Structure formats: structure tokens, C-alpha cells
Amino acid sequence: xxxxxxxxxxxxxxxxxxxxxxxxxxxxxxxxxxxxxxxxxxxxxxxxxxxxxxxxxxxxxxxxxxxxxxxxxxxxxxxxxxxxxxxxxxxxxxxxxxxxxxxxxxxxxxxxxxxxxxxxxxxxxxxxxxxxxxxxxxxxxxxxxxxxxxxxxxxxxxxx
Amino acid sequence: xxxxxxxxxxxxxxxxxxxxxxxxxxxxxxxxxxxxxxxxxxxxxxxxxxxxxxxxxxxxxxxxxxxxxxxxxxxxxxxxxxxxxxxxxxxxxxxxxxxxxxxxxxxxxxxxxxxxxxxxxxxxxxxxxxxxxxxxxxxxxxxxxxxxxxxxxxxxxxxxxxxxxxxxxxxxxxxxxxxxxxxxxxxxxxxxxxxxxxxxxxxxxxxxxxxxxxxxxxxxxxxxxxxxxxxxxxxxxxxxxxxxxxxxxxxxxxxxxxxxxxxxxxxxxxxxxxxxxxxxxxxxxxxxxxxxxxxxxxxxxxxxxxxxxxxxxxxxxxxxxxxxxxxxxxxxxxxxxxxxxxxxxxxxxxxxxxxxxxxxxxxxxxxxxxxxxxxxxxxxxxxxxxxxxxxxxxxxxxxxxxxxxxxxxxxxxxxxxxxxxxxxxxxxxxxxxxxxxxxxxxxxxxxxxxxxxxxxxxxxxxxx
Numbered sequence: 001x002x003x004x005x006x007x008x009x010x011x012x013x014x015x016x017x018x019x020x021x022x023x024x025x026x027x028x029x030x031x032x033x034x035x036x037x038x039x040x041x042x043x044x045x046x047x048x049x050x051x052x053x054x055x056x057x058x059x060x061x062x063x064x065x066x067x068x069x070x071x072x073x074x075x076x077x078x079x080x081x082x083x084x085x086x087x088x089x090x091x092x093x094x095x096x097x098x099x100x101x102x103x104x105x106x107x108x109x110x111x112x113x114x115x116x117x118x119x120x121x122x123x124x125x126x127x128x129x130x131x132x133x134x135x136x137x138x139x140x141x142x143x144x145x146x147x148x149x150x151x152x153x154x155x156x157x158x159x160x
Numbered sequence: 161x162x163x164x165x166x167x168x169x170x171x172x173x174x175x176x177x178x179x180x181x182x183x184x185x186x187x188x189x190x191x192x193x194x195x196x197x198x199x200x201x202x203x204x205x206x207x208x209x210x211x212x213x214x215x216x217x218x219x220x221x222x223x224x225x226x227x228x229x230x231x232x233x234x235x236x237x238x239x240x241x242x243x244x245x246x247x248x249x250x251x252x253x254x255x256x257x258x259x260x261x262x263x264x265x266x267x268x269x270x271x272x273x274x275x276x277x278x279x280x281x282x283x284x285x286x287x288x289x290x291x292x293x294x295x296x297x298x299x300x301x302x303x304x305x306x307x308x309x310x311x312x313x314x315x316x317x318x319x320x321x322x323x324x325x326x327x328x329x330x331x332x333x334x335x336x337x338x339x340x341x342x343x344x345x346x347x348x349x350x351x352x353x354x355x356x357x358x359x360x361x362x363x364x365x366x367x368x369x370x371x372x373x374x375x376x377x378x379x380x381x382x383x384x385x386x387x388x389x390x391x392x393x394x395x396x397x398x399x400x401x402x403x404x405x406x407x408x409x410x411x412x413x414x415x416x417x418x419x420x421x422x423x424x425x426x427x428x429x430x431x432x433x434x435x436x437x438x439x440x441x442x443x444x445x446x447x448x449x450x451x452x453x454x455x456x457x458x459x460x461x462x463x464x465x466x467x468x469x470x471x472x473x474x475x476x477x478x479x480x481x482x483x484x485x486x487x488x489x490x491x492x493x494x495x496x497x498x499x500x501x502x503x504x505x506x507x508x509x510x511x512x513x514x515x516x517x518x519x520x521x522x523x524x525x526x527x528x529x530x531x532x533x534x535x536x537x538x539x540x541x542x543x544x545x546x547x548x549x550x551x552x553x554x555x556x557x558x559x560x561x562x563x564x565x566x567x568x569x570x571x572x573x574x575x576x577x578x579x580x581x582x583x584x585x586x587x588x589x590x591x592x593x594x595x596x597x598x599x600x601x602x603x604x605x606x607x608x609x610x611x612x613x614x615x616x617x618x619x620x621x622x623x624x
Contacts, residue, residue, distance in 0.1 A: 100279055
């Protein structure tokens with residue numbers, strides 16, 4: 001009988017702890033109904049967009065391995081020249097489960113860009129190392145490489 | 161973490177093997193759990209807590225079930241365990257879909273705040289559910305220790321995308337899974353084969369598929385639409401069977417034997433055979449824990465129809481919270497019912513080649529619902545496959561770019577290449593052995609180059 005009580009106590013303890021964890025997770029990652037185009041507009045207004053160009057679907061796939069139609073909204077601006085490192089990506093996810101895929105794609109892209117500039121593009125490497133921000137807020141994701149990355153993040157959070 | 165990311169085969173796996181190999185026998189399983197938890201925590205550490213709590217919960221639930229005598233209380237414990245496991249799955253995967261679907265029913269825009277789904281939740285939830293059911297039915301004993309249960313649930317090769325292994329198959333191996341060079345070598349070859357399927361074939365097929373699917377589905381020529389549909393069908397096979405090969409190979413390296421998940425489905429001569437050979441472990445799960453408990457096909461025709469309908473609705477829903485997946489499930493359920501009750505005798509009279517062709521054709525049509533973002537888009541895509549202009553410049557360009565990879569993959573998804581490879585490895589001729597070893601060396605070189613070239617491409621089944 002004792003054994004049974006211990007088992008029941010432990011399993012319900014695990015269930016309650018899981019519930020607390022989920023409640024905490026929900027509190028930290030609310031879904032936003034903001035229009036992704038408006039969020040992108042708010043973020044891009046903080047940055048100098050002349051150093052970047054808009055990516056089409058093919059380019060998004062090439063640079064990030066992502067398919068734009070899989071998401072509710074995806075805006076990518078990438079450097080106009082090979083020597084540029086500034087980048088801006090705003091994604092509105094259809095399903096929160098997609099966050100992991102996009103996050104990993106961004107990390108991979110950042111890693112690959114760092115490798116490209118390591119050793120010869122000092123400024124670009126510095127920009128990628130110290131002025132790149134990946135921010136996931138619920139169903140929105142921002143990735144920005146820019147000297148004004150911090151301002152972009154503030155605008156991103158306000159726009160949600 | 162993905163098996164096809166350079167970091168995994170060149171850093172994580174060697175470190176894991178080194179740590180595991182250095183441990184004394186008693187500490188090997190704790191180290192395996194630690195490695196698995198690190199693997200799971202890599203991208204989103206907080207979810208490892210959820211996994212640990214799930215292991216705790218299911219271990220103690222199974223212990224309680226086992227200690228109780230058959231009766232109402234025992235059943236209550238099982239039900240509470242199953243309900244909580246399903247609630248976890250439903251909350252992360254289906255809650256948002258349910259609320260938004262209800263909202264659209266009333267013409268309102270309802271949505272809820274949800275955190276991202278834990279990776280592999282569908283797979284590990286099904287593992288623990290089968291464990292609870294089997295303990296309740298008395299088919300197996302519950303785990304002797306929390307550690308054994310943790311090894312079973314968290315074993316990293318199968319944790320994220322299966323195969324879904326039952327406790328009955330896995331338990332005898334937990335205490336006895338010696339690593340040996342022969343098995344590790346075979347496992348390494350299997351892992352490399354899977355990696356090549358993913359990096360060299362699936363990712364290459366993906367290029368043509370994504371190039372075409374980025375366009376409006378209603379404006380495609382028949383040629384372009386068919387190239388996209390065939391590319392996706394083969395990509396999905398090489399992607400997921402590649403992942404399964406890697407998982408089985410990694411299992412072998414650590415001394416575990418896991419069941420096959422793909423048995424050349426595109427070589428099947430009927431839809432029934434197709435589903436016996438595609439994602440075998442999921443099909444077996446639904447058969448053992450849904451179809452048979454509902455009465456299977458022994459309770460009369462009308463109940464068989466009901467049981468199959470339930471199984472296929474759930475199979476569709478398992479793949480994702482979207483009407484396209486539900487429709488895809490209904491589509492396959494209907495085909496199986498037709499085959500079982502109406503068309504069987506007719507199909508048996510058809511020549512073999514025609515039956516194979518029809519099976520592939522029906523599977524390809526089904527995948528259109530699988531890859532389309534909405535039912536409208538799927539119907540538009542099917543419209544382009546069967547009507548409109550036969551070809552255009554874009555279609556001809558796609559054909560020129562992708563015919564060779566389609567041909568290689570079309571042959572590669574049949575059993576012949578593996579038969580040849582097996583015979584080569586069984587050969588005692590040292591020259592043949594040296595050539596086959598060199599082949600795997602070249603394969604590793606190309607896979608590494610492919611992983612360096614590609615930006616990150618996730619496995620398609622990670623989303624499920």
C-alpha cells in the first residue's frame with residue numbers, strides 16, 4: 001500500500017510540475033495577431049535599408065533553406081553586395097512548432113556568414129558577432145544584423 | 161539538433177561515443193541518458209524538463225498499474241495516465257487548431273497563445289502510450305528502474321522522429337546492448353546511407369520541388385505540376401527513410417536493434433501494401449493500439465469500415481493540425497476501404513506493372529494534400545496536374561534540370577540498389593570489399609561537401 005501511495009504521489013507531483021512549466025512557457029510566449037507587413041515596416045523604419053535588397057522566394061530558400069509559403073508572413077532583406085553583412089528577417093509563424101526550424105536556419109546562416117568573413121572582413125565579422133540579434137516572441141521571429149540592431153529589436157517588440 | 165548538420169557527425173557523435181566508450185559498464189546507461197538529454201536540449205533546453213517530467217510521470221504510472229490488482233482502480237490509473245499524455249500532445253499540437261476552427265465555425269477570429277511544440281512530441285508520446293497500454297494488458301513488466309524507463313523514452317536516435325519502438329522490443333536490449341566492431345561498422349554504413357539519402361538526394365529533389373511550388377499552383381503547366389509532385393513524393397521518401405536509416409544505424413553503433421521503418425513502399429502493388437511498407441512503426445502502432453482494440457476486421461463489415469475510418473482520421477491528424485492532413489487521412493482510408501471491399505478482385509486481374517503504376521499514382525496524388533498549405537491550394541495543384549497546358553518554358557526548364565535526379569531517385573527507391581550493395585558487402589573477394597569501402601569513403605566526402613554547401617534544411621518529419 002505504501003509503495004502504491006508513493007507511486008501515486010510521485011506521478012501526480014510530476015504532472016503538477018509539468019503543468020507549472022507549461023503555464024510558465026505560455027506566459028513567456030504569447031501569440032501576436034499583428035500584421036507581419038506592419039511589423040516589418042516598423043522594424044525597417046529604424047534601419048538604413050539602402051545596404052540591403054529584398055529577397056524573392058528562391059533567394060530565401062537559397063540563403064536560409066526556408067519556404068516562404070510555409071509561413072504566415074516572411075520578409076527577408078539581404079546585402080546588396082557580397083561584401084555586405086547587414087540582413088533583416090521578420091517571420092510570422094503559422095504554427096509555433098515552426099519556431100525551431102526557423103531558429104536553426106538563422107543560426108546556420110549566421111554561422112555560415114561568420115565563416116565567410118572570418119579572417120578578411122573585419123568589420124563584417126564584428127557586425128555579425130556583436131550586432132546580430134535573434135529574437136523569438138511567440139509566433140514572431142526577428143533576425144537582424146545591423147549596427148542599429150538594438151533599435152530594431154525595440155521596434156519589433158513594440159509592434160507586436 | 162539534426163543528424164544532417166555538420167556538427168552532429170563530426171562533433172556531437174564522436175564526443176558521445178568517446179564518453180560512452182570510456183564509461184564503466186555500470187555507468188553506460190546513465191551516460192546514454194545524459195547524451196540523449198543533451199541532444200534534446202541542444203536547441204531548446206527548457207523542453208528537456210518536460211521530457212524528464214514525462215519520463216517520471218509514465219514510469220510511476222506504469223509502476224502503479226502493475227502493483228494494482230485488475231479492477232476499476234487499475235483502469236482509472238491507466239486512463240489518468242493516457243489522458244495526461246494525450247493532453248500534453250493535444251495542447252501543443254492541436255489546441256490552436258481546435259480553437260481557430262471553432263472560431264471560423266462561428267465566423268470569429270479566435271486564437272490562443274501557445275508556446276512552440278517540443279520537437280518529437282508525437283513520437284515520444286506514442287512510445288509512452290504504448291508502454292502504459294502494454295503494462296496494463298500484462299503483456300510486459302513495467303521498467304525495473306527509472307533509469308531503464310529514461311533510456312527507453314529518451315534514446316536519442318529515435319527520440320525526435322522515430323522509429324516508434326515498443327517497450328517489448330526495447331526492454332530486453334537495455335541491460336544488454338554490447339557495442340561490437342562489426343555491428344558498429346554496419347551501423348556506420350547505415351548512418352552514412354541515410355545521410356546520403358537526405359543530403360544528396362532529398363535536398364537535391366527539394367530544389368526542383370521548392371522552385372515549382374513557390375509559384376501559384378493554379379498557373380502551372382501539367383509538366384511542371386507533375387515534376388513537383390514526383391519530386392516531393394521522392395523527396396519525402398528519401399528524407400524520412402534517410403532519417404530512419406540514420407536512427408537505425410546510430411542504434412546499431414550503440415548496440416541497439418530497432419525495427420525497419422520503410423520497406424520500399426514505392427515498389428508496392430496495392431495501397432494496402434504501400435501502408436504496410438511506409439512508416440511501418442506508426443502503422444503498427446495504430447494497428448496495435450487503435451484498430452485491433454476497436455475490433456479490427458473481425459467485427460463485421462460496418463464495424464471494419466468504422467474502425468478503418470477512425471484509424472485514418474487519426475493518422476491524418478497525427479501528421480499535423482490542418483484540414484489538409486485530415487483530408488489526406490480520409491483519402492487514404494477511402495482508398496483502403498475501396499481496395500478491401502470493392503476493387504480487390506478487379507485489381508488482382510491487372511498486370512503487375514499496372515498495379516505498381518496505379519499505386520504510385522494514387523500515393524503521389526495523396527502527397528499533394530500533404531504538401532499543400534490549404535485544401536484550396538491542393539485542389540488547384542491537382543487541377544494543374546490533370547488539366548491546362550501540357551507544358552511551357554518553365555516546365556521544360558524544370559524537366560531539363562531535374563530529369564536525371566528523378567531517374568536516379570526513381571531507381572533508388574526500389575529494392576535493387578540495396579540488394580546489389582548487400583551482395584557486395586557479403587563478398588569475400590578482397591578487391592570487391594576494398595571497392596565497396598572506397599565507395600562509402602567517397603559517399604562521406606560528397607555528404608560532407610553537401611552539408612557544407614546547403615544552408616540548413618530540416619527533416620520534413622520534424623514538423624510532425
